[in-house]
Amino acid sequence: MKCPVCKTTELITGKLDENLNSLNCPDCGGNWIRGAEYWKWIEQHGSELAERVHETESLSLAEPGLPIDCPECRFRMVKYLVGRGLGFSLDHCQGCKGIWLDRNEWDALKKRNLHDDLNTMFTSFWQTEAHREARKKRMVDIYISRFGADDYTEIKRIRWWLDTKTNKEELLAYLTDRDPYAA
Numbered sequence: 001m002k003c004p005v006c007k008t009t010e011l012i013t014g015k016l017d018e019n020l021n022s023l024n025c026p027d028c029g030g031n032w033i034r035g036a037e038y039w040k041w042i043e044q045h046g047s048e049l050a051e052r053v054h055e056t057e058s059l060s061l062a063e064p065g066l067p068i069d070c071p072e073c074r075f076r077m078v079k080y081l082v083g084r085g086l087g088f089s090l091d092h093c094q095g096c097k098g099i100w101l102d103r104n105e106w107d108a109l110k111k112r113n114l115h116d117d118l119n120t121m122f123t124s125f126w127q128t129e130a131h132r133e134a135r136k137k138r139m140v141d142i143y144i145s146r147f148g149a150d151d152y153t154e155i156k157r158i159r160w161w162l163d164t165k166t167n168k169e170e171l172l173a174y175l176t177d178r179d180p181y182a183a
């Protein structure tokens with residue numbers, strides 16, 4: 001079977017984790033998990049691990065890639081956002097349920113204990129949340145580029161402070177009035 005990213009490289013049989021068989025690409029470092037293999041592993045893996053929220057990401061991940069076709073059944077695979085602060089997507093084949101991970105993505109998921117949540121990740125519930133998070137991140141980036149990081153921090157603080165006040169409208173009027181002392 002050929003790597004869906006490199007196209008001509010043959011995938012090599014290996015393991016991604018204890019009891020989890022995978023096919024790995026020696027060129028791009030991507031991993032293919034057959035749908036049935038993941039389910040088998042989930043059953044053996046036992047109870048789900050609690051998410052580790054505060055692990056920081058230091059692994060080198062692949063740049064977001066183009067759509068790819070399933071190496072087994074040739075279906076165009078669907079990209080699913082991981083979310084939860086991780087900026088990459090997984091490719092999932094809706095035909096054979098296989099999963100493609102680019103290099104280091106399994107380890108990045110594992111660091112956060114999200115590697116046993118892939119089945120949940122492919123639900124619309126998870127995806128709605130992940131897309132909402134991605135939109136928010138885009139807005140934050142826009143504000144930072146407009147205001148600069150320091151001013152963005154400051155204006156967020158002021159906004160939070162205003163939200164705690166019952167006379168917020170009055171305070172805002174004072175702020176935006178060109179000459180608040182010209183009664």
Ligand SMILES: [Zn+2]
Pocket residue numbers: 003004005006007009025026027028029030
């Ligand atoms: Zn490859």
Ligand SMILES: [Zn+2]
Pocket residue numbers: 070071072073074075093094095096097098
């Ligand atoms: Zn497939």
